[in-house]
Amino acid sequence: MSLVRAELRKLLGLPTAWVGLALGTLIAPVVVLLNAPYTRRAIAAGTLSDTSDLGLRDLGIGLIGPMVLGVIVVSSEYTSTGQDAPGARQLTATLAAVPDRLRLLLAKTTALVLVVAAQAAVTAAATLTLTQVLHGEHAAAPAPGRVAAAILYWTLTALLAYAITLITRNGIVPLTLLIINSSVVSVSYLLTKVTDLAAYLPDIAGTQMFLRSGDFPVEIAPVTAGLVMIAWVVALLAVGAVLFHRRDV
Amino acid sequence: MNTAHAELRKLLTLPSLRLTALLTWTANLVLTYAYRAAESGGEPLGDNVALVPLGYTQAGFLVLGVLAVASEYQEGGQIRTTLLAMPRRLPLQAAKAVALAALTLPVAAATATTSTVSAGEATSTPAATGYLTLTTLLGAAVASVVRRAVPAVILLLALYFIAGPLLRAWSATSAAYLPDTAALEPSRGAAATIIWTLSVLTLAAFTFHRRDA
Numbered sequence: 001m002s003l004v005r006a007e008l009r010k011l012l013g014l015p016t017a018w019v020g021l022a023l024g025t026l027i028a029p030v031v032v033l034l035n036a037p038y039t040r041r042a043i044a045a046g047t048l049s050d051t052s053d054l055g056l057r058d059l060g061i062g063l064i065g066p067m068v069l070g071v072i073v074v075s076s077e078y079t080s081t082g083q084d085a086p087g088a089r090q091l092t093a094t095l096a097a098v099p100d101r102l103r104l105l106l107a108k109t110t111a112l113v114l115v116v117a118a119q120a121a122v123t124a125a126a127t128l129t130l131t132q133v134l135h136g137e138h139a140a141a142p143a144p145g146r147v148a149a150a151i152l153y154w155t156l157t158a159l160l161a162y163a164i165t166l167i168t169r170n171g172i173v174p175l176t177l178l179i180i181n182s183s184v185v186s187v188s189y190l191l192t193k194v195t196d197l198a199a200y201l202p203d204i205a206g207t208q209m210f211l212r213s214g215d216f217p218v219e220i221a222p223v224t225a226g227l228v229m230i231a232w233v234v235a236l237l238a239v240g241a242v243l244f245h246r247r248d249v
Numbered sequence: 250m251n252t253a254h255a256e257l258r259k260l261l262t263l264p265s266l267r268l269t270a271l272l273t274w275t276a277n278l279v280l281t282y283a284y285r286a287a288e289s290g291g292e293p294l295g296d297n298v299a300l301v302p303l304g305y306t307q308a309g310f311l312v313l314g315v316l317a318v319a320s321e322y323q324e325g326g327q328i329r330t331t332l333l334a335m336p337r338r339l340p341l342q343a344a345k346a347v348a349l350a351a352l353t354l355p356v357a358a359a360t361a362t363t364s365t366v367s368a369g370e371a372t373s374t375p376a377a378t379g380y381l382t383l384t385t386l387l388g389a390a391v392a393s394v395v396r397r398a399v400p401a402v403i404l405l406l407a408l409y410f411i412a413g414p415l416l417r418a419w420s421a422t423s424a425a426y427l428p429d430t431a432a433l434e435p436s437r438g439a440a441a442t443i444i445w446t447l448s449v450l451t452l453a454a455f456t457f458h459r460r461d462a
Contacts, residue, residue, distance in 0.1 A: 016400055023407065034419055061415070064407055075399060080324035087324075171399045172312060173272075176406060180308050183410040187280065187305060193287035 003098060003107035004114075007073075010090075011111055016072050024065010024119055028127045031058050036134045043138045050213040051139040055131030057211060059150050060182070062123055066116045066154050067178045070161030073112050075171030091249050101245050105166075109237075112162055113155055120154035142210075149210040149222060159233045160202055166240030192217045202232040252335055256348035265316050270356045273309025277302055277360045281367055299368035303377055304432045306360060310353065310381045311405045314388025317349050319398035328462050342393075342454045349389055350382055357381035373435060380431045380442055387428060387446045390453035 011017050032055065042048035077091040098104045124147055132141055157178075164174040181187050181203060191198035198204065199218035208216060208225035220228065260266060280302035288298060321328040335341045361377035388405055395401040409429055417424040424430060428445035431438030 016403070019400065019403060027411070031415060034415075038419075061411065064403075064411055068403055072399065079399075084326070172316070172402050175399070175402055176308050176312055179403075179406040179410055180305055183305075183414060185414075190280075190287065191283055193290065194283045 003103065004110045006097075007107045007111035008114065010076075011069070011073050011115060014072055014076055016076075017069055017115075020065045020068030020072070021115075021119060022065075023068070024062045025123050025126070026062075027064070028058050028062035028123055029130050031061055032127055032130045032134070039135060043135065051135070052142070053211050053213050054135060054139040055128045056142055056146065056150055058131075059124060059127055059154075060207065062127075063154065063157055063182045064179060065119060065123075066158035067161045067175065067182070069116055069119075070112060070158035071165045071171045071174050071178075073108060074162060074165040074169070078169050089249070095249060102241065105241055105244060109159070109162070112158055116155050116158040117151060120151040123154075124150055146210045149226065152226065153206045153209055153229070156206060156229050156233050157203070160236060163233060163236035163240045166244050167236070200228055202229050205229050205232075252341060252344035253347045253351075255334075256345050257351060259320075260317055260348055260352050263316070263320055265320070266313060266352070269309060269313045269316060273306055273313070274356065274360055274363070276309065277306040278363055280305055281364050285367060299365040299370040299373060300377065300432055300435070302364050303361065303381070304429070306364075307381060307384050307429065307432055308406060308409065309360075310357065310385045311388035311409065312402060313353065313356070314349065314385040314390075315392040315398055315401045315405065317352075317385075318345075318389045318392035319396065319401065322396045323398075326462075332462055338458050339454060342457050346386060346389070346450065350386060353382045353385040354378065357385070376431075376435050376439070380435070380439075383442050383446045384429075387449050390446070390449040393453040394449075394456050 035058070039048065039054070043051065077094060078089055081088045081090055094104065095101070098107075128141065128147065131139060161174055161178055164177070165171060168174060186203060188198055188201040188204050191201065192204060196217050199216060199220065204216065205220055205225045206229040208220045209222050209229070284298060284302055321331060331341070332338070335344075358374070358378045361374050361381060365371055365374045365377055388401075391405055392398065392401040395404065413427050413429055416427065425434075425437050426441055428442055429438075431442040
C-alpha cells in the first residue's frame with residue numbers, strides 16, 4: 001500500500017504528468033463546447049440522425065492524456081536525474097528501495113490505473129453533462145454501462161502506452177506511435193481498409209466497447225471488443241514485465 | 250564552415266537519429282503500401298493521395314529535429330562543451346540549422362520519393378522534400394526553446410495531430426494558416442510552412458542568445 005502511495009506521489013510530482021492530466025481532461029469538453037453550434041445545426045438539418053454516440057465520441061480526442069501518463073510513469077525512471085550526474089537514473093534509487101521488481105511493477109500499474117480512471121471519470125462526467133446541457137432534448141443520456149466502458153477504454157489505453165514504454169524504455173517511440181494513431185483519421189482505421197484483421201487492433205476494437213454508430217468493417221460485440229483489447233494489454237504487459245524483470249537497469 | 254562540419258559530424262554519430270530516420274522511412278513504405286492497397290480496393294481517399302502518408306510520417310521528421318537539438322541538453326550537458334568551443338551563439342545556431350538541414354535532405358528526399366512516385370505524382374517530390382526538411386527545422390527550433398525531448402515531442406505532436414485537425418474541422422479558413430497546411434495543400438501551404446518555420450527559428454535563436462546554457 002505504501003508502495004502505491006509512493007508511486008502516486010512520484011507520478012503526480014512530474015510536471016509532464018500535469019500536462020497529460022490537463023490536456024486529457026480539458027480537450028474533450030472544450031471540443032463539445034466548440035462544436036455545439038455545428039452539432040445543433042446538423043441535428044436540426046437531420047444530417048446527424050444517430051445521436052446515441054453524442055458526447056461519447058468526443059471522449060476519444062482526449063486520449064492524449066492517458067497516453068502521456070502511461071508513457072512517463074515509466075520513461076521518467078529512465079531519464080537521467082541531473083546534467084552533472086549523467087549515469088544516475090531515478091530507477092536505481094527506486095530499485096534500491098524496492099528490489100522486488102514485480103512488486104514494484106504492480107505498485108506502478110496500480111498507481112497509473114488509479115490516476116487514469118479518476119481522470120477518465122471526471123472527463124466523462126464533464127463531457128456528458130455538457131452534452132446533456134447543450135443537446136439534452138435531442139440526445140438521451142448514454143447508459144451507465146457505456147460510460148463505464150469508455151472509462152475502461154481510457155484506462156486500457158494508458159496501460160497500453162505503459163506496456164509499450166516498458167519494452168522500449170524510452171518515451172518518444174510510444175508517444176509518437178500512439179499520438180499519430182489518435183489523430184482524427186487513425187492509421188489503424190486506414191489499415192481496416194486494407195485488411196479486415198485490422199479491426200482487431202486495440203484502438204479499433206476498444207472503441208467498439210462504447211460506440212455504436214461507427215464505420216467499422218467488422219462489427220464486434222461490446223464485451224468481445226473489451227476482451228480483445230484486454231488481451232492486447234495483457235500480452236504487451238506480460239512482455240514488458242518479463243523484460244523489466246530480466247534486463248539490467 | 251568548420252562549425253557546420255563539426256555539427257554535422259555530431260549529428261551523424263547519434264544512434265537515435267539513425268534509428269528515427271530508418272523507422273520513419275519504413276513506416277512511410279508500409280503506409281504507402283497500405284494506401285495503394287486501399288486505393289485499388291476502391292476506397293475513396295480524397296485528393297492528394299501521394300501526400301496523405303507523408304501527413305503521418307512527418308511525425309518522424311518532427312521527432313528527428315527534436316532529438317537532434319535535445320541531445321545537446323541531455324545527460325552530461327554537451328551544450329556547455331559546445332559553447333566552450335564555439336562561444337558565439339548566433340553563428341552556432343545557424344551552423345546547427347545548416348547541418349541539420351543537410352542531414353535531413355537526403356532522408357526527406359528518400360521518404361518523399363517513395364510516396365509520390367508510387368502514386369504517379371513525381372512532380373511533387375521536390376516540394377514534399379522541402380516541406381519535410383522545413384518540418385524538421387521547425388521541430389528542432391521548438392526543441393531548442395523547450396530543451397527536453399519528451400515535452401517537445403508531446404507539444405509538437407499534439408499541435409500537428411490533435412489541435413491541427415480539430416481546428417481544420419472547426420473552421421476551414423484557419424486551415425490555410427497552420428504550419429502543416431502544405432502537407433495537405435501544397436499550393437497554398439508553402440508560404441505558411443516557410444513563415445512558421447522561420448519565425449520559430451528566430452524565436453529559438455533569440456532565446457538561445459539570451460538564456461543561460
